[in-house]
Protein backbone atom coordinates (compact mmCIF):
# COMPACT_ATOMS: atom_id res chain seq x y z
CA UNK A 383 0.00 0.00 0.00
CA UNK A 384 1.34 3.38 -1.05
CA UNK A 385 -0.49 6.65 -0.46
CA UNK A 386 0.46 10.16 -1.57
CA UNK A 387 -1.65 12.90 0.01
CA UNK A 388 -1.32 16.44 -1.33
CA UNK A 389 2.36 15.93 -2.06
CA UNK A 390 4.41 18.78 -3.47
CA UNK A 391 8.06 18.72 -4.36
CA UNK A 392 10.27 21.40 -5.88
CA UNK A 393 14.01 21.64 -6.47
CA UNK A 394 14.84 25.25 -5.73
CA UNK A 395 12.44 27.19 -7.97
CA UNK A 396 11.63 24.19 -10.18
CA UNK A 397 8.21 22.85 -9.27
CA UNK A 398 8.11 19.13 -10.08
CA UNK A 399 5.09 17.72 -8.24
CA UNK A 400 2.19 19.83 -7.08
CA UNK A 401 -0.58 18.73 -4.71
CA UNK A 402 -0.33 15.14 -5.90
CA UNK A 403 -2.66 12.55 -4.37
CA UNK A 404 -2.96 8.88 -5.29
CA UNK A 405 -3.32 5.48 -3.71
CA UNK A 406 -1.84 2.16 -4.78
CA UNK A 407 -3.40 -0.89 -3.14
CA UNK A 408 -1.43 -3.95 -2.05
CA UNK A 409 -0.74 -6.23 -4.99
CA UNK A 410 -1.73 -3.63 -7.56
CA UNK A 411 0.42 -3.06 -10.65
CA UNK A 412 0.42 0.62 -11.48
CA UNK A 413 2.11 2.32 -14.41
CA UNK A 414 3.16 5.94 -14.01
CA UNK A 415 3.67 7.58 -17.37
CA UNK A 416 5.11 10.96 -18.19
CA UNK A 417 7.71 12.61 -20.40
CA UNK A 418 11.32 12.98 -19.36
CA UNK A 419 11.66 15.49 -16.54
CA UNK A 420 8.04 15.19 -15.41
CA UNK A 421 8.92 13.85 -11.96
CA UNK A 422 8.66 10.07 -12.32
CA UNK A 423 11.96 9.26 -10.62
CA UNK A 424 11.14 11.88 -7.97
CA UNK A 425 7.96 9.92 -7.13
CA UNK A 426 9.98 6.71 -6.71
CA UNK A 427 12.55 8.51 -4.55
CA UNK A 428 9.73 9.81 -2.34
CA UNK A 429 8.46 6.20 -1.98
CA UNK A 430 11.92 5.01 -0.91
CA UNK A 431 12.36 8.10 1.30
CA UNK A 432 15.56 9.11 -0.48
CA UNK A 433 13.60 12.37 -0.81
CA UNK A 434 11.07 13.96 1.54
CA UNK A 435 8.12 16.01 0.26
CA UNK A 436 8.01 19.78 0.75
CA UNK A 437 4.33 19.46 1.62
CA UNK A 438 1.89 16.59 2.09
CA UNK A 439 2.53 13.03 3.22
CA UNK A 440 3.79 9.81 1.68
CA UNK A 441 2.74 6.59 3.42
CA UNK A 442 4.25 3.25 2.45
CA UNK A 443 3.32 -0.08 4.05
CA UNK A 444 6.29 -1.72 5.76
CA UNK A 445 8.10 -4.44 3.84
CA UNK A 446 11.06 -5.02 1.60
CA UNK A 447 11.42 -2.75 -1.42
CA UNK A 448 12.95 -3.90 -4.67
CA UNK A 449 14.26 -1.34 -7.14
CA UNK A 450 15.11 -1.76 -10.81
CA UNK A 451 16.83 1.31 -12.23
CA UNK A 452 17.11 2.54 -15.78
CA UNK A 453 20.75 1.41 -15.76
CA UNK A 454 21.56 -2.01 -14.29
CA UNK A 455 23.87 -0.45 -11.67
CA UNK A 456 25.83 -3.63 -11.06
CA UNK A 457 29.04 -3.69 -9.05
CA UNK A 458 31.70 -4.07 -11.76
CA UNK A 459 34.13 -6.04 -9.61
CA UNK A 460 31.55 -8.67 -8.67
CA UNK A 461 30.27 -11.58 -10.73
CA UNK A 462 26.64 -11.76 -11.85
CA UNK A 463 26.01 -14.28 -9.06
CA UNK A 464 27.55 -12.10 -6.37
CA UNK A 465 25.73 -9.00 -7.61
CA UNK A 466 22.44 -10.81 -7.00
CA UNK A 467 23.72 -12.30 -3.74
CA UNK A 468 24.95 -8.96 -2.31
CA UNK A 469 21.60 -7.62 -1.01
CA UNK A 470 20.82 -11.06 0.41
CA UNK A 471 24.10 -10.98 2.33
CA UNK A 472 23.11 -7.50 3.52
CA UNK A 473 19.84 -9.02 4.78
CA UNK A 474 21.91 -11.38 6.93
CA UNK A 475 21.97 -14.61 4.88
CA UNK A 476 25.12 -16.68 4.83
CA UNK A 477 27.26 -16.55 1.70
CA UNK A 478 26.21 -20.04 0.63
CA UNK A 479 22.49 -19.35 1.19
CA UNK A 480 22.74 -16.04 -0.64
CA UNK A 481 24.55 -17.63 -3.58
CA UNK A 482 22.09 -20.48 -3.81
CA UNK A 483 19.13 -18.08 -3.93
CA UNK A 484 21.00 -15.83 -6.37
CA UNK A 485 21.66 -18.82 -8.64
CA UNK A 486 17.96 -19.69 -8.72
CA UNK A 487 17.06 -16.13 -9.68
CA UNK A 488 19.67 -16.02 -12.42
CA UNK A 489 18.09 -19.18 -13.80
CA UNK A 490 14.71 -17.49 -13.63
CA UNK A 491 15.94 -14.68 -15.88
CA UNK A 492 17.55 -17.24 -18.19
CA UNK A 493 21.14 -16.48 -17.26
CA UNK A 494 22.20 -19.92 -16.08
CA UNK A 495 25.75 -20.43 -17.27
CA UNK A 496 26.64 -16.76 -16.77
CA UNK A 497 26.93 -16.81 -12.96
CA UNK A 498 30.69 -16.21 -13.04
CA UNK A 499 30.63 -13.40 -15.62
CA UNK A 500 31.46 -9.86 -14.61
CA UNK A 501 29.21 -6.94 -15.72
CA UNK A 502 31.71 -5.83 -18.40
CA UNK A 503 31.35 -9.26 -20.03
CA UNK A 504 27.56 -9.04 -20.23
CA UNK A 505 25.41 -7.33 -22.88
CA UNK A 506 23.13 -4.50 -21.77
CA UNK A 507 20.10 -6.77 -21.82
CA UNK A 508 21.88 -9.45 -19.79
CA UNK A 509 23.04 -6.89 -17.24
CA UNK A 510 19.48 -5.62 -16.90
CA UNK A 511 18.30 -9.21 -16.33
CA UNK A 512 20.87 -9.53 -13.53
CA UNK A 513 19.44 -6.38 -11.98
CA UNK A 514 15.91 -7.81 -12.25
CA UNK A 515 17.10 -11.02 -10.56
CA UNK A 516 18.71 -8.90 -7.83
CA UNK A 517 15.49 -6.96 -7.24
CA UNK A 518 13.35 -10.12 -6.97
CA UNK A 519 15.84 -12.15 -4.92
CA UNK A 520 15.06 -10.11 -1.79
CA UNK A 521 11.36 -11.10 -2.14
CA UNK A 522 10.14 -7.50 -2.30
CA UNK A 523 6.59 -6.68 -1.26
CA UNK A 524 6.90 -3.53 -3.33
CA UNK A 525 8.78 -3.47 -6.61
CA UNK A 526 9.74 -0.09 -8.04
CA UNK A 527 10.81 -0.04 -11.67
CA UNK A 528 12.28 3.09 -13.22
CA UNK A 529 12.20 2.84 -17.02
CA UNK A 530 13.90 -0.55 -16.80
CA UNK A 531 13.91 -1.23 -20.53
CA UNK A 532 14.56 2.17 -22.03
CA UNK A 533 18.15 1.20 -22.89
CA UNK A 534 17.26 -2.24 -24.25
CA UNK A 535 16.62 -2.77 -27.94
CA UNK A 536 13.05 -3.34 -28.96
CA UNK A 537 13.15 -7.07 -29.79
CA UNK A 538 14.91 -7.92 -26.56
CA UNK A 539 12.49 -5.71 -24.66
CA UNK A 540 9.60 -8.02 -25.55
CA UNK A 541 11.46 -11.08 -24.26
CA UNK A 542 12.49 -9.34 -21.04
CA UNK A 543 8.94 -8.15 -20.46
CA UNK A 544 7.70 -11.74 -20.85
CA UNK A 545 10.09 -12.84 -18.10
CA UNK A 546 9.18 -9.90 -15.90
CA UNK A 547 5.47 -10.44 -16.37
CA UNK A 548 5.64 -14.11 -15.42
CA UNK A 549 7.63 -13.37 -12.24
CA UNK A 550 5.22 -10.59 -11.26
CA UNK A 551 2.21 -12.89 -11.78
CA UNK A 552 3.86 -15.53 -9.62
CA UNK A 553 5.17 -13.34 -6.76
CA UNK A 554 2.36 -10.78 -6.73
CA UNK A 555 4.29 -7.81 -5.38
CA UNK A 556 2.85 -4.32 -5.49
CA UNK A 557 4.47 -2.81 -8.59
CA UNK A 558 5.09 0.80 -9.50
CA UNK A 559 6.33 0.85 -13.08
CA UNK A 560 7.54 4.21 -14.29
CA UNK A 561 8.06 4.88 -17.99
CA UNK A 562 7.84 7.54 -20.68
CA UNK A 563 6.53 4.86 -23.06
CA UNK A 564 2.88 4.18 -22.23
CA UNK A 565 2.68 0.98 -24.28
CA UNK A 566 5.18 -0.71 -21.91
CA UNK A 567 2.92 -0.08 -18.94
CA UNK A 568 -0.17 -0.98 -20.95
CA UNK A 569 1.07 -4.51 -21.22
CA UNK A 570 0.63 -5.57 -17.61
CA UNK A 571 -0.51 -2.64 -15.48
CA UNK A 572 -3.84 -2.87 -13.68
CA UNK A 573 -3.93 0.91 -13.76
CA UNK A 574 -2.02 3.68 -15.49
CA UNK A 575 -1.71 7.23 -14.27
CA UNK A 576 -0.23 9.95 -16.40
CA UNK A 577 1.68 12.96 -15.09
CA UNK A 578 0.09 16.10 -16.50
CA UNK A 579 1.79 19.36 -17.55
CA UNK A 580 0.31 21.12 -14.48
CA UNK A 581 2.34 18.71 -12.28
CA UNK A 582 -0.68 16.63 -11.30
CA UNK A 583 -1.92 13.16 -12.28
CA UNK A 584 -4.60 11.85 -14.61
CA UNK A 585 -5.97 8.31 -14.48
CA UNK A 586 -5.92 6.67 -17.94
CA UNK A 587 -9.14 4.79 -18.74
CA UNK A 588 -8.01 1.24 -19.58
CA UNK A 589 -11.47 0.01 -20.58
CA UNK A 590 -10.24 -0.49 -24.14
CA UNK A 591 -6.48 -1.08 -24.13
CA UNK A 592 -6.25 -1.33 -27.90
CA UNK A 593 -7.85 2.12 -28.17
CA UNK A 594 -5.42 3.50 -25.57
CA UNK A 595 -2.50 2.07 -27.58
CA UNK A 596 -3.85 3.58 -30.81
CA UNK A 597 -4.32 6.96 -29.18
CA UNK A 598 -0.78 6.79 -27.80
CA UNK A 599 0.61 5.92 -31.23
CA UNK A 600 -1.30 8.82 -32.71
CA UNK A 601 0.19 11.13 -30.10
CA UNK A 602 3.73 9.83 -30.56
CA UNK A 603 3.76 9.06 -34.28
CA UNK A 604 1.36 11.71 -35.52
CA UNK A 605 0.05 11.18 -39.03
CA UNK A 606 2.09 8.06 -39.57
CA UNK A 607 -0.16 6.08 -37.23
CA UNK A 608 -3.22 6.91 -39.33
CA UNK A 609 -1.69 5.35 -42.44
CA UNK A 610 -1.61 1.84 -40.96
Ligand SMILES: Nc1ncnc2c1ncn2[C@@H]1O[C@H](COP(=O)(O)OP(=O)(O)O)[C@@H](O)[C@H]1O
Nearest residue numbers: 393396398416417418419420421422423424425
Ligand atom coordinates in the same frame (compact mmCIF):
# COMPACT_ATOMS: atom_id res chain seq x y z
N1 LIG B 1 18.19 16.40 -6.86
C1 LIG B 1 17.75 17.27 -7.76
N2 LIG B 1 18.15 18.55 -7.76
C2 LIG B 1 17.69 19.44 -8.67
N3 LIG B 1 16.81 19.14 -9.65
C3 LIG B 1 16.38 17.86 -9.71
C4 LIG B 1 16.82 16.86 -8.80
N4 LIG B 1 16.21 15.70 -9.10
C5 LIG B 1 15.43 15.95 -10.17
N5 LIG B 1 15.53 17.25 -10.54
C6 LIG B 1 14.78 17.87 -11.65
O1 LIG B 1 13.41 17.63 -11.43
C7 LIG B 1 12.73 17.32 -12.65
C8 LIG B 1 12.09 15.96 -12.54
O2 LIG B 1 13.11 14.99 -12.46
P1 LIG B 1 12.81 13.44 -12.47
O3 LIG B 1 11.90 13.09 -11.36
O4 LIG B 1 14.13 12.76 -12.50
O5 LIG B 1 12.05 13.29 -13.87
P2 LIG B 1 11.76 11.98 -14.76
O6 LIG B 1 12.19 10.79 -13.97
O7 LIG B 1 10.29 12.01 -15.05
O8 LIG B 1 12.55 12.16 -16.02
C9 LIG B 1 13.79 17.42 -13.73
O9 LIG B 1 13.69 18.70 -14.32
C10 LIG B 1 15.09 17.28 -12.99
O10 LIG B 1 16.13 17.95 -13.64
Ligand SMILES: [Mg+2]
Nearest residue numbers: 422423424528
Ligand atom coordinates in the same frame (compact mmCIF):
# COMPACT_ATOMS: atom_id res chain seq x y z
MG1 LIG C 1 13.60 9.35 -14.38
